[in-house]
Amino acid sequence: MGAAFFYHLTRAPLEATLPMLLGKSLGAGWKVVVRGPNRARMEWLDQKLWLGPEDAFLPHGLSGGPHDAHQPVLLTVAGEAAGNNPACLMAIDGAEVATKEVQTLERVCILFDGTDEEAVQVARGQWKALTSAGCSAQYWSEETGRWEKKAES
Template identity: 70%
Template sequence: MGAAFFYHLTQRPLEATLPVLLEKSLAAGWRVAVRGVDRDRMEWLDRTLWQGPDDGFLPHGLAGGPHDALQPVLLTTDAALPNDAACLMAVDGAGVVPEEVSALDRVCILFDGHDPAAVDAARGQWRTLTKAGCAAQYWSEESGRWEKKAEA
């Protein structure tokens, strides 16, 4: 049974934080699905990840191509995980259900701490998942480094 990790972004934006978490997930041997809610935003994220540091390469693809099942990191707006992901990263308020937390090794929920609606949505997800019995951790970077602030 996995756990949901909530990442409250206040110091660095999604496009700076996500690659770090993706690299760690790939190093753990996991395939990853990044679930968003808007296709245009996922296309932007795809382009942003391809423009990463010159000394790095983050293999990924945008869902809807012929090789979705082969992608180590798949950016999608769908509930399905065709790349057999062990880790799901939900961004921009994308939904996560308790069954996914139970079935996957890890679920990461990244939310913008400067957006009150995103904070409220993350609080709702926390309540839903923990009420369903899912293990959860809340991480904040408010101090400038990541610190675990709560666990359920």
């Protein structure tokens, strides 16, 4: 059984934090699916990942391509199948996460913008739903300038 890790973004934006987490996941040997709310947001994220430093390239692709099954990181939207058989799901912008995903994957990461009150409320609802269903969860905050675990259930 995996765990849900909640990342409360207050200092660094998504486009800076996500590559760090993706690098750690790939370093663990995991394939990853990144789930967002809509195709436009995932296309934006795709561009940000391509523009990263050359020495920190993250192999990835948008879902719907001919090589989805081989992508180490696959960018998807809610309702699309994770065609790369991931060990880790990273949900952004309030994308839904099912209890079964937390129970079957190695890790589920939920990244949310701490400056957006609606995003914070969505993440609180996800925390409550997942922990009430018996899922293990951790809450991580960067408010001090480095990531610290603030809560665990």
